[in-house]
Amino acid sequence: MTQKTSQAFDEARAEEFGNQLVGTYMGACRTLIVDLGHRSGLWESLAQGPATSVELAERSGLNERYVREWLGGATVSGYVDYDPPTKSHTLPAEHAASLTGETGANLSSLSPMITFLGGHVSGVLEAFRNGGGVPYSEYRPEFTEIMDDFFRRDYNSSLFDGYIGVVPGLVERLEGGISVCDFGCGTGHNMNLMAQTYPKSTFKGYDIAEDAVASATLEAGEMGLTNVTFEVQDVTNVPGDVSFDLITAFDSIHDQVNPQGALNEASSHLAPGGAFMMIDIKASSNLEDNIEHPVAPFFYAVSTLHCMTVSLAEGGAGLGTVWGEQLAVKMLHDAGLPNVRVLDSSNPFNSIYVCTK
Ligand SMILES: C[S@@+](CC[C@H](N)C(=O)[O-])C[C@H]1O[C@@H](n2cnc3c(N)ncnc32)[C@H](O)[C@@H]1O
Missing domain, CATH: 1.10.10.10 (Winged helix-like DNA-binding domain superfamily/Winged helix DNA-binding domain)
Known part of the structure; x- marks a missing residue:
């Protein structure tokens, strides 16, 4: 019984x-x-x-x-x-x-991302019922502006001390002069700040979004920079003959249609002795580890209403915002990127993944 x-x-x-x-x-x-x-x-x-x-x-x-x-x-x-x-x-x-204010201390710039994504509930609900997703094109151009507004304050405050300075030896290499490429550069504020700070290095930013690349180029011109360029370029299909001493990806891998393809391209376009630096979400691949995470509700909401759905809309991997450290490390290894290390950033949102050849 x-x-x-x-x-x-x-x-x-x-x-x-x-x-x-x-x-x-x-x-x-x-x-x-x-x-x-x-x-x-x-x-x-x-x-x-x-x-x-x-x-x-x-x-x-x-x-x-x-x-x-x-x-x-x-x-x-x-x-x-x-x-x-x-x-x-x-x-x-x-x-x-x-x-x-214009620094990362101004948390009000996070609010437009939340209210903006609220406007996409109906579209994403359709995908709950029928599969697929809401493509990136449905989010632009407003997404580009809102993302820029949020990220640029973080870079104003934390780019040098919170990210670049955390990677051993990177500042010295940038000061000495290396070639850098940013995968999924968006509006490129981080590359422009780096180009200004490290005049002996050259910088390139690749992104599929024409509006973001146009903004990045405009800002580089306004800042009078001659060592940085931006191109509309899919980073899963980078021209074969180029290589870089440093490839970066700032929160730009997990929402891609083919994230493994992007990591593979990063691996194959690194010059000898080169490094790959990926800033991505600080979370675990296991749901149970994220329950106490202070900003996990934000991660899962943004994932459902943007990062996962834009990828699924194109038949992509749909990793989502919370793909997590374990899966990220596996995919970096699978791409052939050597010596994967995970470093902590100064904020609750991001980890820093560093791979050195
Ligand atoms: C979350 S945003 C981050 C932008 C920028 N790195 C920043 O920190 O402000 C992700 C960016 O990746 C770009 N992206 C997505 N898939 C891409 C691909 N296959 N090739 C190039 N860029 C891509 C998007 O257009 C978007 O601008």
Whole structure:
């Protein structure tokens, strides 16, 4: 006789979870407020000093009625202090530190990625039902701008100390003069910063996105750089006769249609003694290891609504954002990239994979 075990319904647990869910929705609403403040420039305007809605509207050149409603949301969210007698709002310096500025400390640039991906739920739902995915083309050009807005602050703060400086001997080689190619360069801010800092080295960025390559080229021109170029180029099919001392890939392998092909190309286009550096997601390939990861919900949501689906849309591998360290290391080995090492970056999002010939 089989015994049926029934688990008692835990009322307290159910209530706690319901409250957690309400908190989740309040967080989502706050994300919308952060995004509106970020993209409108209102955080920057309010950081200049206390203001009523009328004063802030004048200061920012925006519509007072909308500014007033947004200030209401920012106040009840706990982001802004409010003085009822004067109807004045203040952004505390401690909050401005995470909501303003051009460095990675400004976390408000993450909010547009979340709200933007929310707009793709319907399209991705179709793929849940019918397979396939939502192609990269559906995300552009807005994705390019939002990604650039987020990544460039991280590179302004962390490119040299958080990534390049962590790899033993790399700074010395860049200072001495080497050839560098970035696979999936996007808008190329990291390559432009490196080209500016290491004038004896030459830099090339490859990406399939024409809009991203155009932005990268424009910025290189504005910075007056002559040692960096960008090309529209699929990195799974790099011209045969080129080789580089350093090939980099900044968060650009896991969402590819053919990620193994890209790694194989990196391996075969490394000059003797060359190095491959891949910045990619800091996570495990095993779900159970990611449960306590502080930003894992972000990884899985971004994966489902972008990184995995853009690959599956083209019949690709669909690795997803959370392909994880174990699989990444295996694929680097399979590509013939030698001496694979995994180094920690200074943030919770990325690991640094280094392979040296
Ligand atoms: C998440 S973005 C990262 C961009 C950039 N590395 C950065 O850090 O800002 C990934 C980039 O990889 C590019 N990409 C995807 N598949 C590619 C391929 N086969 N060849 C070249 N670029 C590719 C995308 O167009 C996109 O710009």
